[in-house]
């Protein structure tokens with residue numbers, strides 16, 4: 001194998017990323033696998049790391065290889081690895097659990113107390129090769145493309161939200177119709193929601209929401225969301241709402257759109273504390289409210305595999321443009337200018 005590879009690194013504390021062609025190919029230990037990267041998508045987190053915001057500055061230790069939403073082929077395995085073989089097509093769970101803490105021992109690896117982050121606290125996958133602990137890779141079956149493999153990590157939180165909402169037989173409101181919200185819409189339909197109502201501030205996004213399976217859409221900039229939801233639900237409100245927006249006003253609207261005794265699941269991350277009327281909107285109405293973080297390992301991945309294979313899940317509406325890693329600046333510029341869809345980076349050839 002060649003000794004050097006290309007990749008995108010954070011060279012030093014401060015803004016910017018660097019494309020290099022002289023990176024050593026990672027050496028694996030007995031518990032790790034080496035992946036030949038096919039494609040890695042750009043995450044909002046990568047933009048934060050590029051910008052060197054306070055979140056990144058206290059987690060990322062340069063120099064390191066960034067990127068984490070990846071898929072590729074296993075080309076080498078460590079001596080202790082039994083669950084994965086050379087030649088397997090895989091994707092990677094970004095949250096690498098410690099396997100020892102209280103939460104890891106109690107089936108909640110997604111909220112591990114000592115979690116390591118692939119492509120953030122350790123080298124990632126904007127590169128020709130990436131290494132990771134073998135129990136953090138997910139095998140892609142033949143029904144899934146590499147590009148779909150890249151979607152598990154970013155969109156998985158939406159599927160996790162649907163799991164937490166227990167949507168089967170329920171009416172569901174999805175607030176926010178970006179890629180994660182669109183994924184939650186299809187997932188809700190696949191997992192048996194009787195009626196999925198989607199809301200957003202932009203009509204173009206609501207048109208896409210219909211294509212992804214929404215039964216009704218509401219523009220919450222033009223209409224009173226709570227009143228419209230009541231019209232669609234025999235004046236009860238929805239059984240469950242899933243907030244993808246993380247916006248305080250939207251979360252409050254979702255809470256008030258849930259029927260008494262219903263459930264609100266928060267997926268989107270508010271950037272500042274949110275004020276709520278808990279007495280009127282939650283306590284008197286016995287509404288449950290919960291949050292989800294990351295993906296259940298591996299339940300969310302298995303559930304999402306089913307969603308991605310459903311004809312209602314239109315990957316082409318989720319994906320953005322394709323670039324070579326050397327042209328990463330152009331891809332980041334498109335994200336900053338608001339070009340929709342996940343931008344995909346290929347190490348050397350786009351195929």
Ligand SMILES: [Zn+2]
Nearest residue numbers: 043069153154
């Ligand atoms: Zn991500």
Ligand SMILES: [Zn+2]
Nearest residue numbers: 098101104112
């Ligand atoms: Zn742990």
